[in-house]
Amino acid sequence: MKNTARHLAAGILALVFSASLLAGLLSPARYDQQFRDFPNASPSRQFPLGTDELGRDRLSRLLYGSRVSLLLAPAAALLATLLAGVLGATAGYLGGSPERLAAASMDLFLSLPWLFLLVTVRATLPLNVSPLVSLGITFLLLGALGWAAPARVVRAGTAALRDSEFILAARACGCRSSRLLLRHVLPNLKPVLSAQFWISIPVFIVSEANLGLLGLGVAEPLPSWGNLLRELENYQAVLANPCRLAPLFLLVLVMGCFQAILPREDFTA
Amino acid sequence: MRAEPKTFHPLLVTDEPSETVRYLTSGVLIRLNRVTQELEPELAVSWKTASGGRQITFQLRDGVSFSDGAPFSAEDVAFTLRAMMDPNLRSPMADSFGPGPVRVEVSGTARLTVTFPAPVAGLERLFDQVSILSAQSPKKEMAGLGPFLVAEHQPGSHLRLTRNPNYWKREASGRRLPYLDSIRLDIQQNRETEMLRFRRGQIHLINNLDPELFERLAAETAAAAQDAGVSLESEQLWFNQVARAPLAAHKKTWFRSRNFRAAVSQAIQRQDICHVVFRGRAMPAPGPVSPANRFWFNAALKPAPSNPAEALRRLQAEGFELQAGLLRDRQGNPVEFSVITNSGNRNRERVAAMIQQDLKPLGIRLNVVTLDFPSLLERITRNFQYEACLLGLVNVDLDPSAQMNFWLSSASNHPWNPNQKSPETLWEAEIDRLMRAQAAAVEPQKRKGYFDEVQQIAVREAPSIDLVFKNALAAVSPALRNVTPAVLRPQTYWNVERIYFAK
Numbered sequence: 064m065k066n067t068a069r070h071l072a073a074g075i076l077a078l079v080f081s082a083s084l085l086a087g088l089l090s091p092a093r094y095d096q097q098f099r100d101f102p103n104a105s106p107s108r109q110f111p112l113g114t115d116e117l118g119r120d121r122l123s124r125l126l127y128g129s130r131v132s133l134l135l136a137p138a139a140a141l142l143a144t145l146l147a148g149v150l151g152a153t154a155g156y157l158g159g160s161p162e163r164l165a166a167a168s169m170d171l172f173l174s175l176p177w178l179f180l181l182v183t184v185r186a187t188l189p190l191n192v193s194p195l196v197s198l199g200i201t202f203l204l205l206g207a208l209g210w211a212a213p214a215r216v217v218r219a220g221t222a223a224l225r226d227s228e229f230i231l232a233a234r235a236c237g238c239r240s241s242r243l244l245l246r247h248v249l250p251n252l253k254p255v256l257s258a259q260f261w262i263s264i265p266v267f268i269v270s271e272a273n274l275g276l277l278g279l280g281v282a283e284p285l286p287s288w289g290n291l292l293r294e295l296e297n298y299q300a301v302l303a304n305p306c307r308l309a310p311l312f313l314l315v316l317v318m319g320c321f322q323a324i325l326p327r328e329d330f331t332a
Numbered sequence: 333m334r335a336e337p338k339t340f341h342p343l344l345v346t347d348e349p350s351e352t353v354r355y356l357t358s359g360v361l362i363r364l365n366r367v368t369q370e371l372e373p374e375l376a377v378s379w380k381t382a383s384g385g386r387q388i389t390f391q392l393r394d395g396v397s398f399s400d401g402a403p404f405s406a407e408d409v410a411f412t413l414r415a416m417m418d419p420n421l422r423s424p425m426a427d428s429f430g431p432g433p434v435r436v437e438v439s440g441t442a443r444l445t446v447t448f449p450a451p452v453a454g455l456e457r458l459f460d461q462v463s464i465l466s467a468q469s470p471k472k473e474m475a476g477l478g479p480f481l482v483a484e485h486q487p488g489s490h491l492r493l494t495r496n497p498n499y500w501k502r503e504a505s506g507r508r509l510p511y512l513d514s515i516r517l518d519i520q521q522n523r524e525t526e527m528l529r530f531r532r533g534q535i536h537l538i539n540n541l542d543p544e545l546f547e548r549l550a551a552e553t554a555a556a557a558q559d560a561g562v563s564l565e566s567e568q569l570w571f572n573q574v575a576r577a578p579l580a581a582h583k584k585t586w587f588r589s590r591n592f593r594a595a596v597s598q599a600i601q602r603q604d605i606c607h608v609v610f611r612g613r614a615m616p617a618p619g620p621v622s623p624a625n626r627f628w629f630n631a632a633l634k635p636a637p638s639n640p641a642e643a644l645r646r647l648q649a650e651g652f653e654l655q656a657g658l659l660r661d662r663q664g665n666p667v668e669f670s671v672i673t674n675s676g677n678r679n680r681e682r683v684a685a686m687i688q689q690d691l692k693p694l695g696i697r698l699n700v701v702t703l704d705f706p707s708l709l710e711r712i713t714r715n716f717q718y719e720a721c722l723l724g725l726v727n728v729d730l731d732p733s734a735q736m737n738f739w740l741s742s743a744s745n746h747p748w749n750p751n752q753k754s755p756e757t758l759w760e761a762e763i764d765r766l767m768r769a770q771a772a773a774v775e776p777q778k779r780k781g782y783f784d785e786v787q788q789i790a791v792r793e794a795p796s797i798d799l800v801f802k803n804a805l806a807a808v809s810p811a812l813r814n815v816t817p818a819v820l821r822p823q824t825y826w827n828v829e830r831i832y833f834a835k
Contacts, residue, residue: 097689099601102608116678117608117685182704190670190701190718197699283685283700293678298524299548 072323079317083129090123095284105304112306115294119284125309128286132268133317135202140263142206147213148249148256154214155221156244165218172211181208181274194285201280205267213259220255224248261325265318272314288314333519336487341473342463343416343423348821352517355822356493357399358463359477359500361390361409362456366818366826369626369730371456375404375464375477375500385451385774392442397498398466398475406444410436411467413446428458428734453771453779454731479510479829491517501829511832527807530556536809539823542679543611546805555810558824560817562615562624563804564727567605567683569596569671569720570796573749575756577716582665587719591650593794598643600690602635605800609682613805617798620790621783624801624819625730628780630787640693647694659695668697669719672711675702677724683799684722712747721747728821732770732783739767739786748795759793 082089091111092098098110098118106113112121154165181204188200224230225248233247272289274280281287291310294300301307337349342358345351361376373379376390396404416423417434432449439445452458469475474482477500480493493515501509518535520526527545529535531552541549541557550557571587572579579587586592602616615623616635623629644654651662659667671687673680684700691698703711711718727735737743741752741760755761763786770782790796806817806824814830817823825831 095689097608097686099604099608099686117682183707190672191668191699192670193668193697193699197701282702283681284688296524296678297544300544 069324072320075316076320076324079129079313079320080133083126083133086123086126086130090120090126092120092123094124094127094286095119096123103300103304106306112309113304121306121309124286124291125313128288128291128310129313131198131281131285132271132288135198136264136267136271137260139202139206139209139267140260142203143209143263143267144213144256144260146207146210147217147259148252150210151214151217152221152244152248152252155218156225156240156248158222158225162218162222166215169211169215169218173215177208178273192282194282197282198285198287201271201274202267205270209263209267209270213256213263216259217252217255220252221248224251258325261321265321268314268318333491333517334521336519337491340482342465342476343412343421343425343473346424349517349519352822353482353491353493354463355478356480356515356825356828357476357478357482357496359396359404360460360462360464361392362459364457364460364730364820366820366822367816369820371460375409376459379456381455381774383447383451385453385455386449387445387447388455389445390443392444393500394442396477396500398469398477399481399496399498400466400469400471400475401498402466402469402475404464404466404477405441406438407441408464408467409444410438412462412465415465416462425458425461428452428461451772451774453733453773454776457731480515483514488519490519493517499829503830510829512828515828530807530809533809533811536812537815537824538807539821541805541807543609543613543803543805546613546807547611549807553810556807558806558808558815558817559613560804560806560819560823562622562801563819564622564624564730565802565804566617566620566622566725566727567680567722567799567802568725568747568796569600569687569722569799570748571669571720572712572716572718573756573795574716575749579719580665582661582663583669583719586661586667586669589650590793591646592652593797594792595643595646595650595694596691596696597794597797598636598646599638599640599694599696600687600797600799601638602799603638604690605683605686608686609679610800610802613803614800615803617801618791619787620796620798621787622727622801624804625727627776628730628732628783630784632784633787633791636791638690640690644694654695657695658697666697667695668699670699670701671720671722672701672703672708672718673722674705674708680722680724687722713744713750723747730820732767732779732786736767736771740764757793759789760795763789 096119098114100118101114102116102118104110104114110120112125115121115124150165154162184204192200230243230247233243268288271280271287272292274289280289288310294307295311333349333352335349337353338347339345339350340353342354345354359375361374362379363372363374365372375393375396377393378391379388381388390409392406398404413434413436415421417426417429429448430450430452435447437445464477465473466475476496479496479499481496482491483494484492495510495513499509503509523542523545526535526538527549530538546557571593573587606612606614606616618635619630619633621629647659652659652667661667671684673684681702688698688700712721737745740746741755741764744750749756755764766782766786770779773779773782804817804819804823808815808817808824811833813832813834814827815824816827818826
C-alpha cells in the first residue's frame with residue numbers, strides 16, 4: 064500500500080515536472096503575452112484556465128511558473144544542504160568550543176527575522192537585472208540562508224558518530240582527521256543529508272511563494288508559483304473564477320507528493 | 333481612515349487622517365466648495381484683498397461660539413494667525429503664507445486686517461486650511477468651531493466624534509446643524525475587510541476606493557458605488573536626471589535626452605492602462621495637471637495617442653538603432669533600464685508590467701523592481717541609485733503655488749533632479765521663471781497664463797511622464813442622504829453637516 068502511494072506520488076511529480084519542462088510546447092500562449100481585450104477572462108477554449116488581470120493566459124503562466132519553482136527550489140535545497148553538510152559535519156566532528164560556537168551561530172541564525180532581512184537584502188541588490196537573474200538571486204538567497212536548520216540535524220548526527228567504535232578504530236589505525244571526516248563520517252550522514260534535501264524543497268517553494276505575496280521574489284513578467292498565488296488575495300474574484308486556485312492546488316499536490324516519496328527511514332536516521 | 337491621526341493640533345496637520353479630524357472638527361474663515369471649486373464664506377461673511385495681495389480684511393460672523401461655549405471673535409483669528417506664524421510651532425501651513433512677520437490689526441470684535449510682508453498668490457484660498465483656535469478657551473486646540481468634536485479615541489481602533497452643540501450653521505427652517513449625532517472613524521488598513529464591513533452595514537462611507545473593489549460593489553449594489561469622475565491623483569514615470577547619480581554615463585545621456593523620454597512616453601498605451609488596470613475608471617493624462625482642476629488645467633493639452641512607430645523614428649533620429657529586436661545607442665549599448673516602484677501596490681505593479689510590454693516592440697528592455705517604501709524613498713531622495721521610478725502623485729491643493737516644491741529646480745521634491753543649485757537645463761530655468769512669476773502675480777488670469785506655459789513645457793520635455801489620472805471612487809451607503817462625492821478631499825463628507833440617514 065505504502066509503495067503504491069509512493070509510486071503514485073512519483074508519477075504525479077514526474078507528470079508535473081514533465082509538463083513544466085515542456086511548457087514551451089504545451090502552453091497556448093507566451094507567458095508574458097497580454098491579451099488586453101480579455102483581462103480577468105473566464106475559462107474558455109482560447110484560455111483554458113482564463114486570464115489574469117493583465118489578460119495573460121493563466122495556463123501558460125502556470126506551466127512556466129511550475130518550471131521556475133520546481134527547478135530552482137531543488138537547486139536552492141542542494142545549496143542549503145551542502146552548506147549544512149560542511150558546517151554541521153565539521154562542527155559535530157571537531158566538538159568542544161568549535162561545536163558550541165557553531166551551535167550558537169545556528170541558533171542565532173534561526174532566531175533572526177528572515178522575512179525582514181530578505182526584504183532588506185533584496186533592496187540592496189543591483190536593480191538592473193533581468194527577470195531571469197532576479198530569479199536566480201532569489202533562490203540563491205533562499206539557499207544561502209536556509210542552511211541553519213539542516214545544519215543542526217547534521218551536527219547532531221555527526222556528534223553521535225564521533226564517538227562510535229568504527230571511528231575510534233579508524234583513529235587508532237592512524238587515520239587523519241580529514242580522511243576520517245570524508246571517508247567515514249560523511250558517507251554515514253548520507254541518509255540525514257538526503258532527508259534534509261527533500262524536506263527543504265517544499266520549504267523553499269513556499270518561501271518563494273511568501274516572497275511573491277509580498278511583491279518581492281521573482282520579477283515581472285516571469286511567473287512563479289509565488290507571484291501566481293498573489294491572485295488569491297482577492298477572495299471574491301476567486302469565488303467568481305475558481306481557476307485562480309490552480310497554483311495553490313498544484314503547490315499542495317507537489318508538496319504532498321514530496322512528503323509521500325520521502326523514504327521513511329531517512330526521517331529516523 | 334487608513335492610519336492613526338498623528339496630531340489633533342489643527343495647525344500641525346501633515347497627514348491625511350489628521351486632516352480628516354481637522355476637517356470635521358474645525359472651523360475656517362473661508363471654505364473651498366469641493367464640488368464647485370469656488371470659495372465660500374464660512375466664519376468670515378466677507379473679505380477683501382488689497383495692496384497687491386499683501387493685505388486681506390475679514391468681516392466675521394456674529395453670534396458664533398466654540399464647542400466649549402467660548403464666544404468667537406476677531407481676537408481668536410489674530411491669536412490663530414500669530415500662533416501659526418510662530419517659528420517655534422513649526423506649522424507646515426506657515427510656509428504657504430511666505431516668510432516674515434505678519435501684522436494683524438483687530439478692529440472691533442468682528443473685523444480684522446492681516447498684512448503680509450510680501451504678496452501671497454491665491455491668498456484667500458489659503459484660509460481654507462487655517463483652522464481657527466480659541467484665544468480664551470482653556471481647551472485651546474480641542475475647542476473647535478466645526479460641526480463635530482472628538483469625544484473618544486481608541487488608538488488603533490477608532491475615533492468617535494459627537495455633534496458640536498454650539499455649531500453655528502443652521503438649515504433654512506432654523507434647525508441647528510449637523511443632522512448626525514455622532515460619527516465613528518474606524519482605523520482600517522485592510523481594504524478587503526473595509527469592504528466587507530461596508531457590505532454588513534458597519535461602515536457607511538469609504539473614500540478612494542480601489543477600481544477592482546468599486547467594480548465588485550457596483551455589480552452588487554449599483555447605488556452604493558459612486559464615481560465622482562477624474563480626480564487629481566495621477567500615476568507618473570520619471571527618469572533619474574541627477575548629474576551625480578551613480579549611473580553609467582551612457583544611461584545618463586539617454587535619460588537627459590528629450591527625444592528618448594518623449595519616445596518612451598509615446599510608446600506607452602495609456603488607454604490600455606486605463607482599461608485594464610483601472611477598469612475604465614481613469615483617463616489618459618493630457619499633461620501634469622488634471623482636468624479635474626477646473627481653473628488651472630490647460631485645456632489646450634490633449635492626451636497624446638500612443639504611436640510606437642513615431643516613437644521609434646524619434647529614437648532613430650537620436651542615433652538609436654533597432655538590431656535583432658534590441659535597441660542600441662550610438663555606442664552600441666543595449667537599451668535596458670530598471671524602473672522601481674513600491675511593493676504591495678498591485679495597480680502600480682500592473683502599470684509597470686504593461687509599460688514593460690509596450691516598450692518591447694521598440695527593443696527596450698525594462699526591468700521592474702518592487703521595493704519596500706523606505707528603500708525606494710532612500711533611492712529617489714538621497715543616494716539616487718535608480719534609473720526610473722513609477723509612483724503616484726496626490727495633489728491635494730488646486731493652486732500651483734502649492735506645487736512650488738515640485739516644479740522649482742531647487743526644490744527637494746523636484747522628482748527627476750532635486751536640489752539643483754542653479755537650473756541645469758534651459759527649460760527648467762524657464763519653468764522656474766514662470767512659476768515664480770505666477771506666484772508673484774495677483775491677477776488670476778495672468779497667473780493661469782504662466783502656469784499654462786509650465787504645463788506645455790512639461791509635456792514637451794517629458795521630464796516626468798504623466799500616465800493616467802484616476803477617478804475618485806467612493807462607496808456610499810444607500811441609507812445616507814445628501815452625500816455628493818467630490819473629486820477633492822474629503823471626497824464623500826465635504827458637506828458632513830448636511831448628511832443624514834433616511835428614515
